[in-house]
Amino acid sequence: MKDMLVRLQDLPSVLSLEKSLEKKEKIIFRKAIAPEKHLVCEWVHQEFGDYWKSEVEVAFTRQPITCWIAQRGNTLVGFACYETTAKNFFGPTGTLESERGKGIGKILLIKALESLKEMGYGYAIIGGVGPAEFYEKVVGAKEIEGSEISIYQNLLRKS
Numbered sequence: 001m002k003d004m005l006v007r008l009q010d011l012p013s014v015l016s017l018e019k020s021l022e023k024k025e026k027i028i029f030r031k032a033i034a035p036e037k038h039l040v041c042e043w044v045h046q047e048f049g050d051y052w053k054s055e056v057e058v059a060f061t062r063q064p065i066t067c068w069i070a071q072r073g074n075t076l077v078g079f080a081c082y083e084t085t086a087k088n089f090f091g092p093t094g095t096l097e098s099e100r101g102k103g104i105g106k107i108l109l110i111k112a113l114e115s116l117k118e119m120g121y122g123y124a125i126i127g128g129v130g131p132a133e134f135y136e137k138v139v140g141a142k143e144i145e146g147s148e149i150s151i152y153q154n155l156l157r158k159s
């Protein structure tokens with residue numbers, strides 16, 4: 001797994017995509033708030049496992065909370081965190097499997113990167129990337145040479 005670097009100066013606008021998802025799919029995007037911590041963390045645990053739950057729990061220790069969510073009514077369909085495992089890092093993120101390919105991941109990514117930009121960063125790091133093509137395509141992210149040796153090195157695993 002490598003890290004990727006993203007310039008925060010030319011992020012694409014997702015306003016019209018967001019409006020269309022709200023209209024057609026009834027999906028809204030917003031920052032998570034404290035009272036729903038248990039629900040967001042349980043959902044991330046169920047859909048994406050222990051490690052991402054741990055990272056989302058850290059997002060809920062921040063104020064404002066560093067986690068964007070996508071919801072349809074009372075159902076979560078996606079999430080994206082930033083500054084959980086390291087400062088200036090994006091992630092983790094995930095879209096419910098049945099909802100992928102609609103633009104949810106893209107909107108969540110841009111919203112979280114905009115949040116990092118508002119904090120004063122000029123670049124952001126996508127930590128321990130899985131789908132590099134997704135990040136290349138949506139925000140022009142570039143692999144950081146040598147980053148396979150990263151902060152995730154020596155991560156404890158369940159034995």
Ligand SMILES: CC(C)(COP(=O)(O)OP(=O)(O)OC[C@H]1O[C@@H](n2cnc3c(N)ncnc32)[C@H](O)[C@@H]1OP(=O)(O)O)[C@@H](O)C(=O)NCCC(=O)NCCS
Binds near residue numbers: 101106131134
């Ligand atoms: C990666 C992930 C968040 C993308 O979410 P999504 O809601 O399906 O993404 P979107 O629909 O917004 O896709 C935006 C664009 O990226 C493309 N894309 C999405 N996933 C991709 C992938 N894995 N590889 C290459 N391109 C991808 C889409 O085709 C779309 O292109 P388009 O704008 O030309 O139509 C989702 O696949 C996921 O939850 N994966 C499992 C968890 C994971 O790997 N998270 C990332 C950890 S680093």
